[in-house]
Amino acid sequence: MSSSRVLDVAGLGVSVGPLTLLTDVTFGVGRGERVGLIGESGSGKSLTGLSVLGLLPEDLHARGSIRLAGVDHDIVGANERAMSRVRGRDVAMVFQEPMTALNPTMRVGEQVAETIVLHRRCGRGEARQAAVALLDAVGLPSPADTARAFPHQLSGGQRQRVVLAIALANDPELLVCDEPTTALDVTVQALVLDLIVRGVSARDAALLFITHDLAVVATVCERVLVMYGGRIVEAGPVEEVFRRPRHRYTQGLLEASDLEELAAPGRLRTIPGSVPAAGRFPDGCVFRTRCAHATTVCREAPPWTGETPERGYACHHPAGVKV
Ligand SMILES: Nc1ncnc2c1ncn2[C@@H]1O[C@H](COP(=O)(O)OP(=O)(O)OP(=O)(O)O)[C@@H](O)[C@H]1O
Ligand SMILES: [Mg+2]
Incomplete structure (x- = not known):
């Protein structure tokens, strides 16, 4: 190609x-x-x-x-x-329904951090910090608090922002x-x-x-x-x-x-x-x-x-x- x-x-x-x-x-x-x-x-x-x-x-x-x-x-x-x-x-994908892409039993910050750890050589702590920065970059209010929320505690628009943060996590x-x-x-x-x-x-x-x-x-x-x-x-x-x-x-x-x-x-x-x-x-x-x-x-x-x-x-x- x-x-x-x-x-x-x-x-x-x-x-x-x-x-x-x-x-x-x-x-x-x-x-x-x-x-x-x-x-x-x-x-x-x-x-x-x-x-x-x-x-x-x-x-x-x-x-x-x-x-x-x-x-x-x-x-x-x-x-x-x-x-x-x-x-x-x-390559990453964002679907219509954010709930299908998120794990309902896991805090959203952990879900972003997990994607980072999966593909990058970095520790948990570093990945958590990067996750908060990503949640901030997609415009989520008080990203450190949002990172501790479960998907059902967020609105549809906020959930889709989390999915976008996950999709963009590894550039x-x-x-x-x-x-x-x-x-x-x-x-x-x-x-x-x-x-x-x-x-x-x-x-x-x-x-x-x-x-x-x-x-x-x-x-x-x-x-x-x-x-x-x-x-x-x-x-x-x-x-x-x-x-x-x-x-x-x-x-x-x-x-x-x-x-x-x-x-x-x-x-x-x-x-x-x-x-x-x-x-x-x-x-x-x-x-x-x-x-x-x-x-x-x-x-x-x-x-x-x-x-x-x-x-x-x-x-x-x-x-x-x-x-
Ligand atoms: N797993 C499957 N088994 C059999 N047929 C399928 C399967 N998935 C999709 N199709 C059929 O393939 C065609 C294209 O489906 P596709 O989901 O790509 O459409 P789409 O353009 O995304 O439509 P929409 O705008 O409704 O999302 C449809 O006729 C659909 O019924
Ligand atoms: Mg379709």
Whole structure:
């Protein structure tokens, strides 16, 4: 992989029994870059994030390759022992529900300290001090007292800050966030988003940010990947993709989003139909059964149009392109 990349995903496929859940997912994340991963529910966003951490459920089978900077083996096929060294050190993840990531019976300061001790050569005392400093850095009030609290004694927003402190504890090269603020109210959401951006920027870490909220992507990310039916259907700089979407699915997502509503109130539309269940997507273009522009050619899988996986789309009838 090139030295400017921290993550290289190539031809990632995930299946369960005969069902295909992800197909040929290919993308990279540059050092210090913030990349959004968007798409409706069931598009394959979380499966992609989990794959990067080597956290897919055991009955799911992955193919292809996932390389992380500083890790000399492929994440695909790596055993749990190898991954436990990588997770929390080279790459860390923040999930939607902080309670699932925290141990309910352990004081939060101890949980942060434990991550530090696991990956660094330092004593308990030193790790405890570092933990308090991290809790302070994520804006928790009286961090020394908070360190002694149990997760249930904190609010949802405070818990998510603790999870972020744990994720950033060992200065990972890459942070993966999966809907990290969806469960929080709007004001707390803005604070936590700001902390995530500041946390990764301060470490020059890269961010892979999963969300269904396009407005959040627009504020947090520089580049965006649009996912549908377990595939990346469009990719590019956020400004370009949001201003001039090419794939008809991206166009539909934007028209159905609050971004469009802000620009033209009352014009909120939805994408017709709903996301099929896994394995029920049509062959050829996965979006064709919901697309107003689909023709017979869409029964063939559209090729990737674009010189790199970083900017392009896979659509036979792209918006704004004369063919
Ligand atoms: N363990 C599993 N076994 C079988 N199917 C699964 C499993 N995990 C996910 N899927 C299926 O894979 C597809 C993609 O799931 P994924 O969780 O990645 O979607 P998502 O884009 O994260 O959606 P959401 O926005 O709702 O979180 C869905 O159809 C889902 O039902
Ligand atoms: Mg998800």
